[in-house]
Amino acid sequence: MTGPCQNFQLPAGVRDLLPGEAGARRQLEQKLMDFFQSWGYREVLTPTFEFIDTFKAGSRAEAEDSLYKFIDRYGRVLALRPEMTAPIARLAATRLGHEELPLRLCYSASVFRYEEPRANRLREFNQTGVELIGARGVAADAEIIALAVESLLEAGLKDFRLGLGQVAVTMGVLHDLELPEAKVARIKAALASKDLVALERLSEDYSLNERQRSSLQLLAGLHGGSEALDEARSYFGDTEAAAFLDELGAVWQALQAYGLEKWLFIDLSILRDFDYYTGIVFEGYVPGLGVPVCGGGRYDDLLAQFGRPCPATGFALGLERLLTALGEKFSCAGKQGYLIAGDELEILLNRARQLRRQGTRVILGQPGENQQQAEARAAAQGLTLLWLESGETICRTVC
Numbered sequence: 062m063t064g065p066c067q068n069f070q071l072p073a074g075v076r077d078l079l080p081g082e083a084g085a086r087r088q089l090e091q092k093l094m095d096f097f098q099s100w101g102y103r104e105v106l107t108p109t110f111e112f113i114d115t116f117k118a119g120s121r122a123e124a125e126d127s128l129y130k131f132i133d134r135y136g137r138v139l140a141l142r143p144e145m146t147a148p149i150a151r152l153a154a155t156r157l158g159h160e161e162l163p164l165r166l167c168y169s170a171s172v173f174r175y176e177e178p179r180a181n182r183l184r185e186f187n188q189t190g191v192e193l194i195g196a197r198g199v200a201a202d203a204e205i206i207a208l209a210v211e212s213l214l215e216a217g218l219k220d221f222r223l224g225l226g227q228v229a230v231t232m233g234v235l236h237d238l239e240l241p242e243a244k245v246a247r248i249k250a251a252l253a254s255k256d257l258v259a260l261e262r263l264s265e266d267y268s269l270n271e272r273q274r275s276s277l278q279l280l281a282g283l284h285g286g287s288e289a290l291d292e293a294r295s296y297f298g299d300t301e302a303a304a305f306l307d308e309l310g311a312v313w314q315a316l317q318a319y320g321l322e323k324w325l326f327i328d329l330s331i332l333r334d335f336d337y338y339t340g341i342v343f344e345g346y347v348p349g350l351g352v353p354v355c356g357g358g359r360y361d362d363l364l365a366q367f368g369r370p371c372p373a374t375g376f377a378l379g380l381e382r383l384l385t386a387l388g389e390k391f392s393c394a395g396k397q398g399y400l401i402a403g404d405e406l407e408i409l410l411n412r413a414r415q416l417r418r419q420g421t422r423v424i425l426g427q428p429g430e431n432q433q434q435a436e437a438r439a440a441a442q443g444l445t446l447l448w449l450e451s452g453e454t455i456c457r458t459v460c
Contacts, residue, residue: 074184154369162195190377197372203315226331402426403449
């Protein structure tokens with residue numbers, strides 16, 4: 062005979078948030094959303110599920126395997142959103158198609174990916190981010206990257222770095238390998254993990270020439286400030302990549318003017334999870350976390366798939382990862398407030414109403430409890446005890 066709760070375990074990759082955790086996430090979410098809006102970004106929210114074609118735009122064919130899919134009563138295939146960029150691109154091209162560009166939009170929403178759950182990777186998680194739609198060039202890229210850095214600082218992080226890459230350069234090197242897609246995917250994985258040993262082994266297995274091997278080693282090993290960018294320019298100076306590196310250099314200089322250079326480094330091995338990225342990309346890292354806390358970049362071709370060709374860039378922050386990185390530095394202590402107790406319920410209710418209308422948190426005492434019991438309960442919850450008796454109020458602060 063089974064117990065009453067034995068069959069109520071959660072599926073892999075999802076979790077409950079207890080009162081302190083839920084409060085901390087909500088507080089961080091609101092802090093970031095307020096910050097985005099101070100930069101002129103307006104909040105939008107798209108449906109939790111849509112027709113699958115929205116999410117297939119700009120993604121690899123194999124990425125469909127990570128979608129939570131289902132079929133409606135008319136036989137149409139729907140999916141839970143795996144990210145927010147494609148749905149907002151659809152929204153900007155359709156419902157907001159009449160608005161003047163550029164559009165500055167922000168969001169906070171749960172997203173869902175059917176992936177193997179592991180440390181700091183969930184199947185349901187919350188993304189908070191921004192999209193700058195209809196703006197191209199150095200100013201737009203610098204704005205988005207600066208906002209990403211400032212957002213991490215606003216959240217309370219101090220020890221982090223943002224890696225900047227240029228996907229056009231990286232994809233150009235991969236294209237020049239002239240390998241089947243499956244083999245390129247293995248090289249991509251080695252690049253993303255900066256596994257130089259695996260990269261060398263794959264180069265040997267695929268019989269790459271010396272120039273191809275050197276290009277891959279440069280992408281994997283390049284890491285630093287303006288000197289790393291100079292090294293890449295020197296190496297790729299006689300190729301089409303030179304113009305893209307000049308663009309990255311101009312953005313780097315703009316971010317120096319912002320005073321943000323100390324949080325930045327060049328990393329041409331960055332490859333984001335979605336194939337719609339076309340230009341500068343970036344990821345934010347915190348020591349010891351093992352996964353990025355934020356990521357984004359330029360995706361100039363995505364909106365054309367929804368009927369409104371225009372450039373765009375943006376980024377997303379992972380709230381759960383941010384809270385893990387912040388640890389005890391970010392806590393939700395909750396509002397200070399009162400526990401109101403006493404013998405006459407009418408007096409208690411009226412006083413509680415007055416305080417709540419002033420924005421104060423108020424909890425009513427238990428019927429029949431004496432003042433000593435109320436003091437103990439107030440102390441346990443960090444509240445100020447208001448003990449109300451007929452015609453008088455005794456206020457006791459219990460810490």
